[in-house]
Amino acid sequence: MTQPEVTGAGPSVEGSRQARPPSARELERQAVRRRLKLRQIVIATMVTVVVTVGLALLVVSSPGWDRVRDYFLSWSHARDSFAAIAEGFWINIRIFLIAEPCVLILGALVAIARQTTSPWLAPLRLLATGYTDLFRGVPSILVVVICGIGIPALGLSGVTSSLFWLTTFALVLCYGAYVAEVFRAGILSIHPTQVASAEALALTHTQTMRFVVLPQAVRRVVPPLMNDLVSLQKDTALISAVGVFEALRAAQDYQGYNFNGTPLLVAATYFLIVAVPLTRLTDWLMRRQIEKEQGR
């Protein structure tokens, strides 16, 4: 900071002003605000504790609780199944990591395709619309089964018969359709004046999309997008339907051999461990972005 600071308030006499101590009334107000804040924290904590404890007591005091605990909360079974489920979960993670970017790209492309206006692209628009209608309408598990069993059965040369890739493909197809609609909603929510001002700068339709509409649209749809991505992460468990040994399948396998359901909870914990930090992270990124844009 070698330059003297210039404020937006025009030529003004800076310097001694900042140092002035707050008035007694302001200090009093700050104390009141602190007290209010503290009260809010206390209330929030108490309500949370009471509700949590209440729910816990309700569950624990239920007549079947002992049986449920023996079946689902066995520490030894949790320990024994831990490694097998971890191995399975690694498949879920890999599928998720591959499918996620593919879903985002496919969804964006389909959404953009539906917003094109050129008459030459009419078939593309039709295809995009048909695709979203079809794959949003069919249960994901059916798509997974059809892809996992149907495609290899065709016996096409050069097409993989790896269940891993086929089921990943199926999930991308399903979620691409959802995400496309999320993107499209975002695009439609951008006020027409934005397009007008971009066109007034002589930007092409594509440039308007790329530099003006999409950046704003994406920002606006981050929460629902996160929704779909977390949902995708969970739905990687659907591939167990064609016999891939991912986390759920591994847990069920253990459950079948040992007559104990604890591994199911272990698998659930794995999914949570990934999903919760992911949503927290996005929330934080969003808040930071908003603060930056509003110059706070």
Added chain:
Amino acid sequence: MNGPMNGAMNGAMTGPGLLEAKGLRKAYRDRIVLDDLDLSVAEHDVVCLIGASGSGKSTLLRCLNLLETIDDGIITFDGREISDPLVDPRSVRREIGMVFQAYNLFPHLSVLDNCTLAQVRVHGVRPDEAADRARQLLARFGLADKADAHPDALSGGQQQRVALVRAMCTQPRLLLLDEITAALDPELVGEVLEIVRAEAEAGTTLVLATHEMSFAREVATKVCFLDGGRVLEQGPPEQLFGDPVEERTRAFLARVRS
């Protein structure tokens, strides 16, 4: 409600202040926007805030109806300190109307619904009464045929007139106008100011930030020149525009008149 018994042009600065601000301070990070600002508004006053961009006019208005939390100072409205954190801001805003530079109408509601929303939901007016009142005001300001239109379908001047009607529908005791003509074409400015003039003459208490010097001169009972986050000079329009004391005021007026 506010009978015109007091008139608008008698420079009523003696009566008990409806709104008093003392030693207001507001900073965003290191940028000081309001710096020990004092302002007094009596009932039926029309106070015009003038000053360069960034002199704190908008921030002051936003602080007055508690859209911004002040960093120091005291604001009293009708004898009650509203800068107290224990005061419910909504109880203050029920009594104070505000109109923004960018209209800020709700685009998903029709003009009529924009005008009835607060009446019905905040003030508990019956929907048909609220609609009657809104239609009456809309008609008075030449918007009768726009009641069922949506804001985006209106011109800027029309939108701003709707925003004024929306603010006036709840019969606020004080109306804050934040450069409401700054985004308008010159030819549309007149139709908006006409409403403000009518309100001022009817005795509504107004505080407005404005760049329209001739308008300020005409309707104001008091003009405040803001500079560097303070009221540098204030007085009746004849004095402030005719014979300003401060060098900065002269310089500003010379700049905006040229």
